[in-house]
Each structure stands twice: as C-alpha cells, then as structure tokens.
Amino acid sequence: MSIKIYVPRDSAAVALGANHVAKALQYAVASEGHDAIIVRNGSRGMHWLEPLVEVETPEGRIAYGPVKATDVEPLIEAGLLEGKAGHPLYLGPTEDIHFLKNQTRLTFARCGVIDPLSLPDYEAHGGLKGLRSALAMHAADIVKEVTDSGLRGRGGAGFPTGVKWNTVLHAKASQKYIVCNADEGDSATFADRMIMEGDPFVLIEGMVIAGLATGATKGYIFTRSEYPLAIEVFNKAIEIARGAGILGLSVLGSHHAFDMEMRVGAGAYVCGEETSLLNALEGKRGVVRSKPPLPALEGLFGKPTVVNNVISLASVPIILDEGAEYYRDFGMGRSRGTIPIQIAGNARHAGLYETAFGLTLGEIVEGIAGGTATGRPIKAVQVGGPLGAYFPPALFDTPFDYEAFAARGGLIGHAGITVFDDSADMLKMARFAFEFCAVESCGKCTPCRIGSTRGVEVMDKIAAGIEPKKSLDLVTDLCNTMKFGSLCALGGFTPYPVMSAITHFPDDFVGSARLEAAE
Amino acid sequence: MNIHNPLGGVELRALEIVRSLKTLEGPLLPILHALQEEFGHVPQSVLPLIAKELNLSRAEVHGVVSFYHDYRAEPAGRHVLKLCRAEACQSIGGEAFCNSVREAFGIDWHETTPDGRVTLEPVFCLGLCSCAPAAMLDGELIGRADLASIKAALSEAGQ
Numbered sequence: 001m002s003i004k005i006y007v008p009r010d011s012a013a014v015a016l017g018a019n020h021v022a023k024a025l026q027y028a029v030a031s032e033g034h035d036a037i038i039v040r041n042g043s044r045g046m047h048w049l050e051p052l053v054e055v056e057t058p059e060g061r062i063a064y065g066p067v068k069a070t071d072v073e074p075l076i077e078a079g080l081l082e083g084k085a086g087h088p089l090y091l092g093p094t095e096d097i098h099f100l101k102n103q104t105r106l107t108f109a110r111c112g113v114i115d116p117l118s119l120p121d122y123e124a125h126g127g128l129k130g131l132r133s134a135l136a137m138h139a140a141d142i143v144k145e146v147t148d149s150g151l152r153g154r155g156g157a158g159f160p161t162g163v164k165w166n167t168v169l170h171a172k173a174s175q176k177y178i179v180c181n182a183d184e185g186d187s188a189t190f191a192d193r194m195i196m197e198g199d200p201f202v203l204i205e206g207m208v209i210a211g212l213a214t215g216a217t218k219g220y221i222f223t224r225s226e227y228p229l230a231i232e233v234f235n236k237a238i239e240i241a242r243g244a245g246i247l248g249l250s251v252l253g254s255h256h257a258f259d260m261e262m263r264v265g266a267g268a269y270v271c272g273e274e275t276s277l278l279n280a281l282e283g284k285r286g287v288v289r290s291k292p293p294l295p296a297l298e299g300l301f302g303k304p305t306v307v308n309n310v311i312s313l314a315s316v317p318i319i320l321d322e323g324a325e326y327y328r329d330f331g332m333g334r335s336r337g338t339i340p341i342q343i344a345g346n347a348r349h350a351g352l353y354e355t356a357f358g359l360t361l362g363e364i365v366e367g368i369a370g371g372t373a374t375g376r377p378i379k380a381v382q383v384g385g386p387l388g389a390y391f392p393p394a395l396f397d398t399p400f401d402y403e404a405f406a407a408r409g410g411l412i413g414h415a416g417i418t419v420f421d422d423s424a425d426m427l428k429m430a431r432f433a434f435e436f437c438a439v440e441s442c443g444k445c446t447p448c449r450i451g452s453t454r455g456v457e458v459m460d461k462i463a464a465g466i467e468p469k470k471s472l473d474l475v476t477d478l479c480n481t482m483k484f485g486s487l488c489a490l491g492g493f494t495p496y497p498v499m500s501a502i503t504h505f506p507d508d509f510v511g512s513a514r515l516e517a518a519e
Numbered sequence: 520m521n522i523h524n525p526l527g528g529v530e531l532r533a534l535e536i537v538r539s540l541k542t543l544e545g546p547l548l549p550i551l552h553a554l555q556e557e558f559g560h561v562p563q564s565v566l567p568l569i570a571k572e573l574n575l576s577r578a579e580v581h582g583v584v585s586f587y588h589d590y591r592a593e594p595a596g597r598h599v600l601k602l603c604r605a606e607a608c609q610s611i612g613g614e615a616f617c618n619s620v621r622e623a624f625g626i627d628w629h630e631t632t633p634d635g636r637v638t639l640e641p642v643f644c645l646g647l648c649s650c651a652p653a654a655m656l657d658g659e660l661i662g663r664a665d666l667a668s669i670k671a672a673l674s675e676a677g678q
Contacts, residue, residue: 050650187648264549266552280548286587344607386643418606420610
C-alpha cells in the first residue's frame with residue numbers, strides 16, 4: 001500500500017509555503033520511485049508549526065514541522081517516509097504534541113485529519129451519522145435536541161441556537177431559508193475558514209440538519225472575498241455532496257429536499273452582521289436592518305430564515321450523533337459544550353485550540369499560547385475581535401465563559417484572542433478602533449457613522465496632549481452615545497476596545513510618558 | 520431626451536454576463552463579481568444595463584456598487600497587493616511592515632505605481648492572524664510577511 005503523506009492546504013499553511021513543500025515532496029517521491037501519495041488535508045491548528053507535514057505509519061501519524069521546501073530532501077534522507085526520528089524537524093506522533101493532546105475536539109474532530117474533499121474519508125471518521133439520525137426524527141425533536149444541548153450562537157451574540165430554530169419551525173411560509181454566516185471579518189478569527197477548508201462536509205451536514213429541523217429547503221452560505229481558498233474548497237464540497245445525494249430533491253434518499261449555494265461578499269465588514277448580510281444576499285447595500293422583525297420571521301426575501309454562524313452549524317452534527325447530553329456535559333454555567341479558541345497576533349503558539357468553556361484567560365495566553373512570540377511581557381489581550389475589549393494581565397483570572405466576560409466589561413465574540421506585548425500603544429489601538437468603525441460603518445446610524453470620525457479626531461487631540469482630561473470625558477460621552485444609539489454591534493461595541501483601553505491603560509493616554517512624547 | 524447609443528463590445532459582453540446570472544435569487548452581487556472578474560473593474564457604462572435587466576433604478580445599482588470596497592470604478596495595476604491592517608497584524612509589527620512597503624514602492628493606500636505594475640490596498644483581515652503580518656498578492660497568500668517576501672513574491676509574479 002502507498003505511503004500517505006499529509007501536507008495541509010489550509011490558507012495559513014499555504015501562506016507559509018505548503019504548496020512549495022507539496023511540490024517538492026511530489027518531485028522527490030516521483031524521482032526516487034517511492035510508492036507514496038500526498039494528501040492535502042486541513043490544518044491541525046498548530047500554526048507555528050506550519051507547514052506541518054505528517055506521514056502515516058503503523059504506529060499512527062508522525063509529524064514534522066515547520067517544513068520548508070528546501071527541507072524536503074534532507075527529511076526524506078533522514079527517513080520521513082518511514083516516520084523516523086533524527087531530523088531536527090521531527091515532532092513525534094502528531095496526537096502526542098502537547099498543544100493537541102489536551103484539546104477536546106468535537107467540532108474540529110476531523111479538521112486536519114482527513115482529506116477535506118473525500119466523502120469516504122468523512123464517513124470513515126463519523127461523518128453523516130448526525131444527519132442519518134436526524135432523518136429518523138421529527139423536526140420538533142431535532143430542535144429539542146439542539147436546544148437541550150445548550151448550544152449558543154458561536155458568531156458572537158451567544159443566542160441559543162435551538163430557540164432560533166424553534167421560531168423558524170413554527171413560522172408558516174411557502175419558503176424558509178438556512179443562511180450560514182461565514183463572513184468572518186473579525187481580526188484574530190479563522191475558525192470558520194479552517195472548517196470550510198479543512199472539513200467542509202461537517203458544515204454542509206449541519207446546514208442540512210438545520211433544514212430538516214425547520215422545514216427550510218434552501219441554504220445559502222455567505223463568505224468573504226478575502227478567503228479565496230475556502231471558497232474554492234467549499235464550492236467543490238457542495239458539488240460532491242450534491243453528486244452523492246446529500247443535497248438535492250431527496251436528501252440521502254428521504255422525502256426531504258435541501259440544496260445550497262455559496263455566495264461571496266465584496267469586502268464589507270458590516271456584512272457579518274446578520275441583517276446586513278441578508279441585504280447583501282438580496283443584492284442590496286449591506287445596510288443593517290432594524291429588528292423587529294426578527295430574521296427568524298422575516299429574513300431573506302422576507303421569509304423565515306435561520307441565520308447561524310459556521311461554528312454553530314458545524315457543531316450540530318455531533319450533537320445529533322452523540323446526543324444533547326454528551327455536548328452539554330462540557331463547559332460551565334450557561335456556556336455549554338466546546339469553543340474553538342483562536343490564538344492570534346503576538347503569541348508564541350498561535351493557532352486554534354478547541355476546548356470546553358471555563359479555562360481562564362491566563363491559562364490560555366500564558367499556558368497554551370506560551371506568552372508572546374517576541375518574548376517580551378504581555379501588555380494586553382483583545383478578546384472577541386475588533387469590537388472586543390482589551391484585557392490587562394490583572395484580569396487574567398477571568399474564565400472563558402459568555403457571562404464571566406460580560407461581567408468584566410468584555411465579550412467572547414467569535415473567540416479570537418490577540419496578544420500584544422509591552423510595545424503596544426493603547427491610545428493607538430483605541431484610535432484604530434474608531435478608524436476601523438469609520439471605514440466600515442454602513443452609515444445607517446448617526447452615532448456610528450459620525451461618532452467614529454469624531455472619535456478619531458478626539459484621540460488625535462489626546463495624542464497631541466491637547467486638553468487630555470476634557471477630551472477623555474468627551475470620548476467617554478461619545479462612547480456612551482454610540483453604545484446605546486447604534487442598531488448593531490459595529491457602532492454599539494466599538495466603545496468596548498476604546499473604553500477598555502482607557503480604563504485599563506490610563507498611562508498610555510495621559511500619563512507622563514505620553515506627555516513627554518508629545519512635547 | 521433619451522439618445523439611443525449602439526452598444527459597444529464591453530456592453531455587449533456585460534449584457535451576456537448579466538443575462539446568464541439574472542435568474543439567481545439576489546443576483547446583483549454575483550453579477551458585479553463576474554463583471555469585475557471579466558473587466559478588472561465595473562465599468563460605469565454597464566450600470567444602466569444592469570439596472571434595466573434587473574428592473575432596478577440606476578441609483579440603486581450605483582448605491583450597491585459604491586457600498587462595497589471590492590468593486591473598482593477604474594482598472595487596477597497589473598498586480599494588486601493587499602496588506603492587512605487589522606489588530607492581530609498590528610500586534611506583531613504590521614504597521615512598520617506596511618510603512619516599509621509603502622516607502623519602498625513610493626505609493627500610499629489605493630495608489631498604483633507610476634509604471635502601472637502594483638496597486639496597494641489595505642485589507643482588514645485575511646484570516647491569517649496566527650501567522651501575521653499577512654498579505655495577499657493577486658490572490659496568493661503570504662504569512663509572516665516582510666518587505667523581502669513581498670519583493671520575492673512580486674518578482675515571481677513577473678511584470
């Protein structure tokens with residue numbers, strides 16, 4: 001039997017040279033006449049080791065990384081094809097790598113393990129079991145299972161998924177829709193991208209189950225133009241699923257119909273907001289809609305619509321397969337199940353870490369992430385993307401849980417964490433939050449559209465040392481107006497990074513260091 | 520007065536594209552993407568055509584085209600270089616990296632080098648936050664980017 005060598009096709013791996021490595025391996029294998037095939041898998045999520053090359057051996061998969069194209073020949077000479085140790089890039093059995101070993105991989109169980117576009121591989125690793133059990137259930141029972149699992153929207157808002165589904169199930173309409181929000185624009189997040197590239201069938205399966213549960217027969221997945229590889233892989237996966245009868249007029253031979261299409265955005269961050277996303281899908285300006293009406297009652301083209309994040313939908317198959325209790329038994333408080341934490345920025349061990357809710361922020365950034373990549377002390381971590389708060393090390397005892405973060409003036413969001421070392425200037429970061437909001441505001445709400453620009457100006461005054469105290473009071477007032485006067489999270493949450501920077505790092509705003517620098 | 524101009528080559532091709540996609544639900548974004556793919560930008564002259572085919576007002580079509588950052592009114596340079604300006608990239612030298620590229624090419628954001636070779640654009644997140652700073656050259660992703668890797672990618676991409 002041929003030796004299987006795995007080289008990820010994940011964007012992060014490709015951005016670090018995985019395609020060159022795959023080519024070099026292909027060449028070396030062919031020219032030396034080895035009986036080996038190269039599988040382009042997803043990423044295991046250990047991005048500091050990418051490109052991570054694995055070889056299948058009777059003892060399991062053996063990892064090498066980070067591999068450059070020029071390492072390929074010496075690696076083969078050192079016995080890579082037999083999984084031998086000896087080369088400095090040898091990492092041992094993949095599953096034993098510390099970062100991977102302690103994770104609880106439910107949603108990402110197959111990501112990085114299988115060939116993302118092989119349905120037989122998908123099924124051999126537990127794929128389609130959730131869908132098969134859903135097909136044997138009544139719609140209301142599927143909804144109940146998801147409700148009982150405690151699954152909450154992983155996009156950021158944390159709304160109970162089952163409750164949303166129940167509203168759509170009981171809405172009467174000629175057509176209902178499942179919309180997957182894959183418009184993952186938050187800096188520090190890449191979990192959606194990794195699923196689309198590394199295990200697309202789990203998302204398709206989750207969407208079909210959502211269709212069965214609510215009576216929707218058509219699905220749309222809306223992603224970003226900044227994700228070219230995810231678009232390519234996912235569109236192929238849809239075709240394969242359609243060919244295999246998972247999508248179509250008769251889902252796996254049943255009397256249920258469900259089909260789906262991928263749509264691509266055009267570089268507007270605000271389209272990650274669900275109503276703005278619906279407008280983009282309808283071909284309109286991506287302007288936020290007022291709620292009510294809820295999208296669950298009047299969503300896409302005015303029809304009842306489930307709008308769920310990629311990770312929410314990709315977590316559904318395992319819930320239907322293993323049962324609500326299995327999933328609910330992970331986590332803490334009202335945050336049940338697992339969460340794929342994305343460690344980004346200036347972190348030594350950056351990547352994706354799926355675990356049950358409840359680890360403290362300190363355990364994540366100092367333990368799992370291993371501190372900063374630069375080796376300098378951590379100054380701040382931003383949790384939840386550009387609209388999330390900056391946390392100082394003094395708050396590192398905060399457990400990773402929706403309510404615990406809210407109690408500390410922050411949010412989990414899509415579970416992205418950006419690590420900053422002590423060279424970070426928090427005034428600059430606060431100014432950037434306003435600047436970003438000004439660039440990306442859809443323009444509907446005045447506090448967001450105009451407040452963001454005024455915020456940049458006031459920050460510039462503070463930086464120049466002009467009436468710092470008065471200016472800070474003004475920013476605080478402005479943030480209050482934005483927070484309560486904006487329809488969506490863009491204007492409403494921009495105050496989080498701004499105010500947390502001011503509150504936790506006051507020296508960066510009016511401290512002697514800032515004043516000296518201004519003089 | 521409504522003067523009827525005969526359609527040029529661009530408009531005829533655009534009409535084909537619009538007609539091939541107009542039966543989709545919510546066809547406008549896919550149409551605009553296809554037009555930009557075909558022409559490298561969305562020519563102003565095709566907006567009335569789209570409006571007519573989709574039974575929209577010209578103002579509505581203009582509103583959509585101008586809302587989204589991706590759609591260009593003018594063709595870009597031969598290569599489009601996007602540099603990420605978001606937080607994760609900033610946390611690990613992103614700003615200095617962006618400045619070094621702007622300085623080396625002598626252009627600011629949204630500008631094109633005088634020889635028409637490179638257009639520089641900011642982007643807010645490429646999903647490469649774990650291997651920042653990130654860049655994209657004509658759809659090719661570059662992680663842990665620096666001026667040297669950008670120059671290498673450009674010379675590989677050719678003139």
